[in-house]
Amino acid sequence: MTQPKKYIELSEIIQEMRRVQKRLEKASVEIFNLAKNKAEAERKYKVALRQEILTLKSEGYAATLINDLSKGKEEIAQLRLERDIAKELYTGGLESMKQTRTEASLLQTISKYND
Numbered sequence: 001m002t003q004p005k006k007y008i009e010l011s012e013i014i015q016e017m018r019r020v021q022k023r024l025e026k027a028s029v030e031i032f033n034l035a036k037n038k039a040e041a042e043r044k045y046k047v048a049l050r051q052e053i054l055t056l057k058s059e060g061y062a063a064t065l066i067n068d069l070s071k072g073k074e075e076i077a078q079l080r081l082e083r084d085i086a087k088e089l090y091t092g093g094l095e096s097m098k099q100t101r102t103e104a105s106l107l108q109t110i111s112k113y114n115d
Helices: 010-058 063-072 074-114
Strands: none
Touching: 010 063, 010 074, 063 074
8 A cells, every 4th residue: 555645735845945045145144244254364364474574584584484484473373273264164154055055945846846
């Protein structure tokens, strides 16, 4: 004996689609903020790195050492860490948004098969 097909109520699907849509809207705003934070962290790091490189050049350090010495300075290393964290948060936000889009697509497919 075959079991009857189980259908999800259309109203449930619509409610869930609305929740997903709100999450997408919120994620879009958050991605924009994460992108700004990422860009700002990159700017701060590069400006500080450039200043440190110029300082070391003016102090007469060998050109082959300047890059490593600059990046090893505590302040520059901290800015680089903040830049890397901002980058990963942005990437994670994009992945989360992709997952939410996939969920929305799945709900659309379910609603088509429930008709």
